[in-house]
Amino acid sequence: LLVCNEKMIKSILIANRGEIACRIIKTATKLGIESFVVYSKEDEDTMAVKMADKAFLLNDPRSESQEYLDAKQIISIAKQNEIEAIHPGYGFLSENFSFAKSVEENGIKFIGPSYQAIQIMGDKIVSKLQAKNCGLSVIPGVDSEISDLSKAKKIAKEIGFPVMVKASAGGGGKGMRVIHSEKNLEDDFQSAINEAISSFGDGRIFIEKFIENPHHIEIQIIGDRFGNFIHLGERDCSIQRRNQKIIEESPSPFIDATIRNKIAAQAIKLAESVKYLSAGTVEFIVDREKNFYFLEMNTRLQVE
Numbered sequence: 001l002l003v004c005n006e007k008m009i010k011s012i013l014i015a016n017r018g019e020i021a022c023r024i025i026k027t028a029t030k031l032g033i034e035s036f037v038v039y040s041k042e043d044e045d046t047m048a049v050k051m052a053d054k055a056f057l058l059n060d061p062r063s064e065s066q067e068y069l070d071a072k073q074i075i076s077i078a079k080q081n082e083i084e085a086i087h088p089g090y091g092f093l094s095e096n097f098s099f100a101k102s103v104e105e106n107g108i109k110f111i112g113p114s115y116q117a118i119q120i121m122g123d124k125i126v127s128k129l130q131a132k133n134c135g136l137s138v139i140p141g142v143d144s145e146i147s148d149l150s151k152a153k154k155i156a157k158e159i160g161f162p163v164m165v166k167a168s169a170g171g172g173g174k175g176m177r178v179i180h181s182e183k184n185l186e187d188d189f190q191s192a193i194n195e196a197i198s199s200f201g202d203g204r205i206f207i208e209k210f211i212e213n214p215h216h217i218e219i220q221i222i223g224d225r226f227g228n229f230i231h232l233g234e235r236d237c238s239i240q241r242r243n244q245k246i247i248e249e250s251p252s253p254f255i256d257a258t259i260r261n262k263i264a265a266q267a268i269k270l271a272e273s274v275k276y277l278s279a280g281t282v283e284f285i286v287d288r289e290k291n292f293y294f295l296e297m298n299t300r301l302q303v304e
Contacts, residue, residue, distance in 0.1 A: 009084040009109060010034060014052070015074050015176055016089030020301070021048035024287050033077050036083055038074055040067040045067050056081075068092045071099045078108050085109035094300040113223075117274040121297040125168045131294040134273045136266045139285065139293040141208025152189050152207060153182060159209050165189060167196035168204040173243030175199060180211050211293070215254045215286040216240070219267040220302065223276045228266055230263040255286065270297065 011034040020036055025048060028035040037052040041060070056077045058067040067073075069092060078086055086103050088094035088111070100115035105200040112118075121127045125143060127167045132138050137291040141159060145168065146152050156163045156179065165188065167175025175196035177188040189205070197203040236252035237245040255263070267282035281302045283295040 007265050011036065011083045012085045012087050012111065013038065013056075013074070013078045013081075013083045014048070014087050015068065016087070016091070017043050017046065017048060017068065020049060020089040020091075022087065025051045036081065037053055038068070038077060044078070054081075060268050069251055071096070071102060075102055075106050076300065078103075079106055083108070085111050087111040088300070090300045090303050095298075097122060111278070112301075113277045113280065114275065117276050118299045121270075121276075121280075121299050123168055124166060125204065129267055130273060130292070131270055134269055136167050136270060136294045137292055138206045139211065139295070142206055144206065145204045146206055149186065152185060152205075155207050156182070156185055159207065162210040162212065164210040165192045165207055167192065167200060167202070167207055168206060169196065169200040171230075175205070176243055191254035211285050211287050212236070216245075216253065216295075217252055217255065217263060217284045217286050217292065218302075219264050219273050219282045219284070220279065221264075221267050221276070221282060222279050224269050225277055227275075228248060229268045229271055229276075231267060234260060234263065240288055255290065259286070259290055259292065266292075266294065270294070 012028055013036045014024050015038060017039060021149050025035045034053045037048050037055045038058050039046065039049050039055050040058050043049060044212060054080070058070060058073060060067060071093060075079040086108055093099040094112065097115040097119035100110045100112060102119055103110040104115065120130055127132055127147065128138055129143050132143065142155050146155060155158070162180045164225045165177040165179055175192050177192045179188060193203045193205050196205065216237040218235045218237055221229060222232070222254055223229045233250060234252050236249040239247040263284055270282060271280065283297065284292045286292045287293050
């Protein structure tokens, strides 16, 4: 991941802040790579700015984008200073496929998966279709956008309550509603769309069967540019509040080695299908009978 034109890269720009920027700087220092960071005015006294070989102040764009989301300015800084690679960390621009594409188009190495992989796996509807086409177990439901309530009612009845209404571009529990009846659907369908628009700027919604009392199992995978893949075991993220993880257990107290190997094999199969590069996390839901279903993929270094 740190090789550019068959040689170890010499410099990286970290398009992030705080703890993750510090971790990247420490690793870069051990490898003899110069590390640069961008920072906002509010972050000028932070540890990452002090640790980096050089830090660049981001000008306030005074527009809808915030400093750390100003892709053009970040790429411009890298080009002007002949920095070879950009590391997005997590959050901010890390799962923005258009940013990854722009970085590569400007002759800079993007440390992470290809923009094509981010584009496919970063969309819950598209990634579910990709998983299904690869032969993975997927949650019963609809693989396309549902735009009106009448269609949502029809599909929910076909699937059978309870169902989950989910935002295609969602994350962090936003744009998600568990629906137990048709009346609940009438109340919550539009609010899920509104939350998806306000959180992600994307109001696309789909519906799938809600798996009751599930275990949320995540498999960490890593792929290199030579097509090699490994997994690093699982995290059981079942203890949650409002769809946000509170405690993670590794290894999971719920699954055994046989199920672990089956889930990991599916995670790697999916990653191989999009020629995934770098670290990523493939998430699954496991029901009480230990049937497992693909949920989504995080195309970045995992926060945890």
